[in-house]
Amino acid sequence: MSTALAKQRLTTWTKAILFNPAVDNAKTILFLYFFVTHLLRVHRHIRARGIVTTGKEIYTWCAQRVIFLLLRLPSARDKVTGEMxxxxxxxxxKLVPRGEGVVRHLSLPEQGKSLDWILEEMAKMDAELENSTDYRHGKLSGAVYHGGDEMDKVIVAAYARYTVSNPIHPDVFPAVRKMEAEIVSQVLRLFNNPDGAGTMTSGGTESIVMSVKTHRDWARATKNITRPEMIIPDSAHAAFDKAAEYFGVKVHVIPVDRATRRVDIKRVKRAINANTIMLVGSSVNFPDGNQDDITALGALATAYNLGLHVDCCLGSFIVAYLEKAGLAEGTNGRYKLLPFDFRVPGVTAISCDTHKYGFAPKGTSVIMYRNAALREYQYYVYPDWMGGVYGSPSFSGSRPGALIAGAWAAMQYMGxxxxxxxxxxxxxxxxxxxxxxxxxxxxxxxxxxxxxxxxxxxxxxxxxxxxxxxxxxxxxxxxxxxxxxxxxxxxxxxxxxxxxxxxxxxxxxxxxxxxxxxxxxxxxxxxxxxxxxxxxxxxxxxxxxxxxxxxxxxxx
Structure with a gap:
């Protein structure tokens, strides 16, 4: 067959395919599918954010594009570079010590140093910056949740006993495994869910990130949601946005009432759609220490079969003990504690930092779930790895057992x-x-x-x-x-x-x-x-x- 004849036949076949009525119908259906899909996404976005907020977002986006173009001009770019x-x-x-007396250890020493030398050098580093703060003076907002000098001794003793322990090897360190399980059990009971499930994490951020991952995978497995979205108050911790970026979850941020500082429940309900996997509330939130209406959020979560995470990372053992302390009803007609724990129907997960008001060492937190079936979606299991079956409960593989021991010791010491x-x-x-x-x-x-x-x-x-x-x-x-x-x-x-x-x-x-x-x-x-x-x-x-x-x- 000549080249010319082959080209002619190819052209004929191409035209037959492109102008075939069936192909035209398929193209129309495909176009309509993409059009309707994107129209639905736009509708959901506007419904969740509102017309005014959406308009502001569009304006901000356009303004940023214009300003960024202007900043590419040499004069503007030089000015910004100079200011930065x-x-x-x-x-x-403010952060990096300077001066002739500052010794920098940029390479390993040829010979190992003694403990006395190490302690002396640490003391020098503590004193190198003039604006360094002694936390014991108490002029801090949070940051150091100090349980007292005796507590320090208890934690250090626990560290010393389990310095090299790693809960990834429970057969080698069975005591650490036992202590972690007991910490989770004790915290679950504080939040009124003794039959629930949970794990320890490295802090509040990991607890929140793990909860978002869990609810995303749960929604994908049980509801076939492949474009997950979650609804959070404007006052929610930044860790939720961090998790959303990590796991590809779209976030709808709902404003809080200016007076009560609680999320607008009507706006939350309006933002719920077929892709919503979870709602979020705080007890208490980080910015201003107020609560969201967890009961109302729980009712929405129940009605729409959604997850509901209550962030008690900062509330920690304080909110868990307010009722027992006789302070839940408030004082002077103010400061009333609203229901927030697993007694509220619809709550599926709660995060609590033991390293805050539990006075445990930094690097310990607990993520709790209503039941073990939900917790399974947090786990990562890889059965086909060449090194053997790999399973981990949270982000980390190896974890410091000494921190777990320190947390367990702190909780036993406090009682x-x-x-x-x-x-x-x-x-x-x-x-x-x-x-x-x-x-x-x-x-x-x-x-x-x-x-x-x-x-x-x-x-x-x-x-x-x-x-x-x-x-x-x-x-x-x-x-x-x-x-x-x-x-x-x-x-x-x-x-x-x-x-x-x-x-x-x-x-x-x-x-x-x-x-x-x-x-x-x-x-x-x-x-x-x-x-x-x-x-x-x-x-x-x-x-x-x-x-x-x-x-x-x-x-x-």
């Missing part, structure tokens, strides 16, 4: 009476601070009615910038958290806070007076918040600063 360089120098100066007493002390302190702000500092207001250990406050005076107040508190040695959205500052009270509550109140009053009399418009809190809200591209600049900060953490 200054910021890098400022961050490094229920110890946790009950610490709950009373910490919550009473937090509520006293909140009441004092309400009654004696008219320029500020407390955000919501936080029932547990966190107090967040904002400004109601036109001449008082609350972030300026936060910077003034920093100058007095306090390490507090600045809040986005509604500008605010929060304090997570601990056992260390109890001893400095009066000093905190006095310093706060002075800081408000100074910020009101002579605001500088400068400082870490003011600068970062101002940059983040300066324009559509502001958050991108903050992202660059955050990246610089993370890079600096690894600068030796």
């Amino acid at each position: 360089a200054k910021a890098r120098v400022d961050i490094e100066s 229920s009476e110890g946790y009950l007493q610490s709950c009373r002390e910490i919550v009473t302190c937090a509520r006293r601070i909140a009441d004092t702000i309400r009654e004696t500092i008219p320029e500020l207001y407390v955000m919501g009615d936080p029932p547990a250990s966190v107090v967040a406050f904002a400004s109601k005076h036109p001449k008082v910038n609350i972030l300026e107040v936060g910077d003034k508190m920093s100058q007095r040695g306090w390490h507090l958290n600045a809040l986005n959205g509604t500008p605010g500052v929060h304090l997570a009270c601990t056992r260390l806070t109890v001893q400095v509550a009066d000093e905190f109140i006095a310093d706060l009053k002075d800081a408000v007076s100074e910020a009101k009399a002579s605001p500088s418009g400068k400082g870490t809190m003011v600068a970062l918040y101002g940059l983040g809200n300066s324009s559509a591209v502001g958050p991108s600049m903050v992202r660059q600063l955050a990246t610089t900060f993370l890079d600096t953490l690894y600068k030796a």
Whole structure:
């Protein structure tokens, strides 16, 4: 067959296929499928976010594209580069020690050092930065959940006994396996689900990430959901967004009520669709220490057969003991604790950080599920690996058994009476601070009615910038958290806070007076918040600063 004849036949066949009515119908059906699919996704997005919010998102996206194009101009690019360089120098100066006396250990020593030398060198490193903070002074928001000097001895002793242990080998370290199972059992009972299931993790973030993974896989297996979505309050921990990015889950963020600080239940219901795998509520949330209405969220989860994760990472053993401490009904008509644990129908998972108000060593948390059947979706099992069957309960393979032993020892040392007493002390302190702000500092207001250990406050005076107040508190040695959205500052009270509550109140009053009399418009809190809200591209600049900060953490 000649080449010309072959081309002619190929052309004839191609035309016959392309212009065949059946092919035309298939193309039409395919087009309609993609059109309807994308239209449905747009409809769900607008229904969840609302027309106004969707419009703002489109505007922000367009504005960012325009600004990013402008930033490619040499003059603008040079200016941004210069500002970022200054910021890098400022961050490094606060974190990386400098000077002739600083010794850097960038390579392994030729000969091993003695314990005395190691301890001496550690002491030098502790003292190298002038702005270093002694946590024992108590001028911290959370960060260090100190159980006392005796507790330190208990944890160190447990560490020493199980230093090399690894629960990936339960046959070699059976005691560690037993302690982990007992920790999970004890925490499940605190949250009123003795027949439930759970695992330990490295912290609240991993607990949350594991829960999102579990609910995603559960929804895929039982409901055939391949485009998973979850609905979270604006006040939910950033770990949910982190998990969503890791696991390909679309997030719908629902605003919280400005007064109660609880998620808008009507908006949550409107956002539910066929792809929704889970809802999220907090008890308490990190930003302002308030609760969501878990009962209402549970009713929605039950009605639509969804998962419901309650984040109690920060609430921890405080919310678990509020009822027993007689503080669940609140004080002064405020601070009432709403139902939040597994007694609420619809709750499928709860995260609790034992390394917060459980006073266990950092790096321990528990993720709990209503039943063992749901927990199975958290596991990873690879039966065909050349090295043998591989199975792990969470992200990590090898895990530090010493941390598990430390957590078990801390919980046994405290006992229920110890946790009950610490709950009373910490919550009473937090509520006293909140009441004092309400009654004696008219320029500020407390955000919501936080029932547990966190107090967040904002400004109601036109001449008082609350972030300026936060910077003034920093100058007095306090390490507090600045809040986005509604500008605010929060304090997570601990056992260390109890001893400095009066000093905190006095310093706060002075800081408000100074910020009101002579605001500088400068400082870490003011600068970062101002940059983040300066324009559509502001958050991108903050992202660059955050990246610089993370890079600096690894600068030796």
